[in-house]
Amino acid sequence: MAATAPSGGTRQSARERILDTAFRLFYAHGPRGVGVDTVIAESGVAKATLYKHFPRKDDLVLAYLDTVDQAWFGALRAAARAAGDEPRDQLVGLFGALGTACRREGYHGCAFINTAAESAPGSDIHARTVEHKTVVRAWVTELARRAGARDPDRLARQLTLLLDGGLAAGVLDADPSAPAEARAAAEALVAAACPRPTA
Amino acid sequence: MAATAPSGGTRQSARERILDTAFRLFYAHGPRGVGVDTVIAESGVAKATLYKHFPRKDDLVLAYLDTVDQAWFGALRAAARAAGDEPRDQLVGLFGALGTACRREGYHGCAFINTAAESAPGSDIHARTVEHKTVVRAWVTELARRAGARDPDRLARQLTLLLDGGLAAGVLDADPSAPAEARAAAEALVAAACPRPTA
DNA sequence: AAACTAACAGACAGGTCTGTCTACCAACAG
DNA sequence: CTGTTGGTAGACAGACCTGTCTGTTAGTTT
Numbered sequence: 001m002a003a004t005a006p007s008g009g010t011r012q013s014a015r016e017r018i019l020d021t022a023f024r025l026f027y028a029h030g031p032r033g034v035g036v037d038t039v040i041a042e043s044g045v046a047k048a049t050l051y052k053h054f055p056r057k058d059d060l061v062l063a064y065l066d067t068v069d070q071a072w073f074g075a076l077r078a079a080a081r082a083a084g085d086e087p088r089d090q091l092v093g094l095f096g097a098l099g100t101a102c103r104r105e106g107y108h109g110c111a112f113i114n115t116a117a118e119s120a121p122g123s124d125i126h127a128r129t130v131e132h133k134t135v136v137r138a139w140v141t142e143l144a145r146r147a148g149a150r151d152p153d154r155l156a157r158q159l160t161l162l163l164d165g166g167l168a169a170g171v172l173d174a175d176p177s178a179p180a181e182a183r184a185a186a187e188a189l190v191a192a193a194c195p196r197p198t199a
Numbered sequence: 200m201a202a203t204a205p206s207g208g209t210r211q212s213a214r215e216r217i218l219d220t221a222f223r224l225f226y227a228h229g230p231r232g233v234g235v236d237t238v239i240a241e242s243g244v245a246k247a248t249l250y251k252h253f254p255r256k257d258d259l260v261l262a263y264l265d266t267v268d269q270a271w272f273g274a275l276r277a278a279a280r281a282a283g284d285e286p287r288d289q290l291v292g293l294f295g296a297l298g299t300a301c302r303r304e305g306y307h308g309c310a311f312i313n314t315a316a317e318s319a320p321g322s323d324i325h326a327r328t329v330e331h332k333t334v335v336r337a338w339v340t341e342l343a344r345r346a347g348a349r350d351p352d353r354l355a356r357q358l359t360l361l362l363d364g365g366l367a368a369g370v371l372d373a374d375p376s377a378p379a380e381a382r383a384a385a386e387a388l389v390a391a392a393c394p395r396p397t398a
Numbered sequence: 399a400a401a402c403t404a405a406c407a408g409a410c411a412g413g414t415c416t417g418t419c420t421a422c423c424a425a426c427a428g
Numbered sequence: 429c430t431g432t433t434g435g436t437a438g439a440c441a442g443a444c445c446t447g448t449c450t451g452t453t454a455g456t457t458t
Contacts, residue, residue: 014434029319035416037414037415044436045435045436046437046438047417047418047438048418048419048436048437048438049435049436051417051418052435055417057415057417109315109316112371113308113316113370113371114317116370117229117308117313117316118316118317120228121307129371130371130372133368133371154380154383157376157377157380158381158383161361161364161365161377161380161384162361162364162384164368165362165363165364165365165367166360167367168363168364168367169360171315171316172311172315172325172329172332173329181357181360182357182360184357185357185361185384188388188391189387192387212404213406234444234445234446244406246406246408246448247405247406247407248405248406250446250448255446256445
């Protein structure tokens with residue numbers, strides 16, 4: 001999801017260099033589109049070192065997904081908090097993270113959707129992508145509940161659909177109107193689903 | 200996007216067999232996840248024959264995208280028509296295609312989003328996926344205009360975001376609640392965007 | 399009958415992929 | 429001084445990838 005790579009000012013350990021490089025390359029080309037040799041070359045690490053930290057390439061992909069999960073979920077929470085204390089406002093505010101991500105150089109849609117598209121449905125990697133979406137939706141559901149939504153599950157599903165739509169559109173083109181319209185639609189849906197205006 | 204493969208009852212030509220097989224395999228595993236040899240083996244065709252009809256693998260992928268485009272766009276139009284003559288109802292009705300696709304065996308999300316995720320942004324293939332989404336959105340925009348929407352572009356953008364969200368969710372899991380909620384959200388958005396109720 | 403067309407069958411080249419292995423080096427702890 | 433830890437450098441195996449090439453077979457047209 002086009003989040004910032006974890007940066008380190010000081011000299012990084014081999015593990016960190018591998019993860020940073022993998023993050024950058026995997027997000028840009030998809031895990032399947034990047035060979036282990038490329039990660040090795042660009043991170044300036046020995047092959048044995050990479051395979052010591054990540055015995056199989058899939059382990060590296062899972063670590064990459066964990067990194068993205070933290071970054072993106074963090075961005076969503078930050079955007080929600082920035083919208084104020086009212087859960088109702090936060091439900092709309094979290095779409096700010098979408099706009100921020102979309103404007104970032106090299107934005108290429110949702111890392112989880114993109115990775116899920118190229119992984120087998122039963123695999124560990126696919127399961128991890130599903131898990132991420134489940135956790136995010138659970139968080140939105142809780143927010144919807146606190147916002148007094150008539151049916152929090154329903155509102156959360158609708159909002160995450162919009163969010164995923166905005167992210168999915170990002171893999172095609174990074175048109176900034178998508179996040180803006182997603183936010184506007186979210187406002188309408190929240191207004192329709194929460195009985196009494198909080199203010 | 201999980202549309203039906205073109206079927207032929209009689210003996211198919213080599214070209215048709217190649218396209219049908221490519222459709223099935225590419226949709227299930229992604230174009231990059233299927234080797235030309237596999238397409239050859241499963242379609243029972245000689246290698247020279249495949250390369251005669253499709254000089255490069257990319258040509259086969261483009262033909263695959265054309266097939267999906269026809270099938271999915273056709274399904275959208277059919278679902279819209281099935282909802283009646285009122286453009287307003289058609290805007291909601293087109294989401295029926297999402298539910299139908301989602302319930303199909305082997306449903307795996309949107310072929311265009313999935314393919315775009317694994318293709319380079321400047322490539323022919325990527326351009327074709329963008330073109331498809333553009334055409335669909337233009338069609339929805341026209342529908343929104345005929346429905347008397349205050350801002351047809353805006354409503355179309357919001358509805359296609361929902362549609363893409365529903366399709367993107369399909370690559371994670373084929374939960375049938377997603378299409379249902381997408382449709383419900385579409386109803387709310389259409390109601391909010393079209394000034395006077397038609398009836 | 400002869401020529402042409404479409405397809406089949408499969409070897410082959412040249413490249414890339416993952417993952418394993420050997421050998422070496424530098425820092426540091428006891 | 430010696431053993432351990434963490435890293436570098438790169439050869440190697442075995443599989444798979446795309447795309448080309450040779451040769452054969454069957455049906456159709458002239």
